[in-house]
Amino acid sequence: MNEFFHMGGFGAYIWSAMGVAALLMVLEPMTLMYRRRAVIAQIKRTKRLEERRTNNQKN
Amino acid sequence: MKINWFKYSAPMNFYPLAGKLIPIFWIAAILFITLGLYWGFFKTADVLSDQKQYYRIIYVHVASAWMAMWLYAVMVAWAMIGLVFNTRLSFMMASATAITGTVMTVIALATGAIWGKTSWGTWWDWDPKLTSFLILLFVYIGYIALQSAIDDVRRSDKASALLALVGLALVPIIYYAVNCPDPNECASLHQESSLERVESNILIAMFVTTFGFWMYSFATILMRVRIIILERERKTSWVSKLKEFNG
Incomplete structure (x- = not known):
């Protein structure tokens, strides 16, 4: 051996x-997995913000 | 079976398809690289004398060098399809190919330096093949840098596609750089790529490993293109409907 x-x-x-x-x-x-997670998190965040904004406009 | 290729030129349809293909390419990559290296290390015991053991670097060196050149040609092909047909996905594929190509170029240069140290006694020499390969690395880096330097995606795609096309001239230069007909006219340390002189067991191991590296390239390029699709198409409704963002 x-x-x-x-x-x-x-x-x-x-x-x-x-x-x-x-x-x-x-x-x-590994960097690709990390980058994918970061992109998904960011898109989720903007999506949440937009939803909040449209809800505020309704009220 | 008839496949509608145009359907998959739309990022919306390609994204899930790529997702399904990635694990298949990963399995194939691991399988073929393991098999190739196993063959190369355990089935060639009596082929190489102790003084020639360093020859085993060939498996990863040739595999990565071939992929570095091949991926460059693939990248240019995608960029050209993008320029001619103005399809978004082709430019994304070109840009996804660049980094894997760079990784392959770095592996080829690093393993080549280590091999050079053992067989020529030097890490580096300004030999035609080595020099042109180093320029290939710079062209890859230039392509990536140019693309990230221009904010407007469509303009950066087109500009970098042209740079890639100009750099294509390098690939035949690298390939023929060592096939020097008269040693008095052109000196080169790097041996000729004459496959017929390589022992068949080593050749098998080399080809199997190369195929594994190719599968690896498919896997990483598809992973990267999915990320680029998400980044560029984030404002579309199909992206916001993906299960990644709902659940």
């Missing part, structure tokens, strides 16, 4: 290359 991570002395290079790819490909969807 150790030999597998050692990779003939190139382990540090190989695993850091894999690590960079993995890191970016996990961060990208």
Whole structure:
């Protein structure tokens, strides 16, 4: 198992290359999930404000 | 089965369709990347000697470099469809493709630098392929910057589409940058992309991983285009009727 991570002395290079790819490909969807949540929250907020405004006009 | 493609060019119809497709692309991405890397690390044990182990970086390096170039072409295609037919969704697709393309370019450059350190002894060299790939990164960043610099969405879409089209000239340059016929005339460190010289097990692993990266790109681009649709169409009645905002 150790030999597998050692990779003939190139382990540090190989695993850091894999690590960079993995890191970016996990961060990208995470930021997308965060951005989607933020957009939905914002649209909900403006929707609530508009509803309140139309209710006020009725009264 | 006849699919009405025009129906799905409307954001209102595309939004739910994309939502259904995203999990499928995620499953495919995870499946193919895992399979490709498993094959690449465990099925090629006797192919590489200890001195050549660094070669395994090829799986993520080639996959991301191919996707970086391919996504650029895809981005330009969407931008051109947008310019010709003036369809809103095409511009949104182009803009959603840009960031995933940038991520792929960064992965290709970073893994390439690490590979370069092991095989050439240097992280970076102003070799034709490396240099043109770095310019590709700058063009991607320029496209994103230009789009966010212009407030009017329609104008920013058109301006950045033109920038993307001009940058398309880079893709064949990158592709042919290493296929240098006479080493005395053009020096390049980066090896030729001659697939026939690569051992078949490594080739299989490389293609499967690339396919996985492609599925990943579909998944993230669709996730991003759904966000862009919400941002741009927030004032329409179909958006306010979505279940995301009612419940």
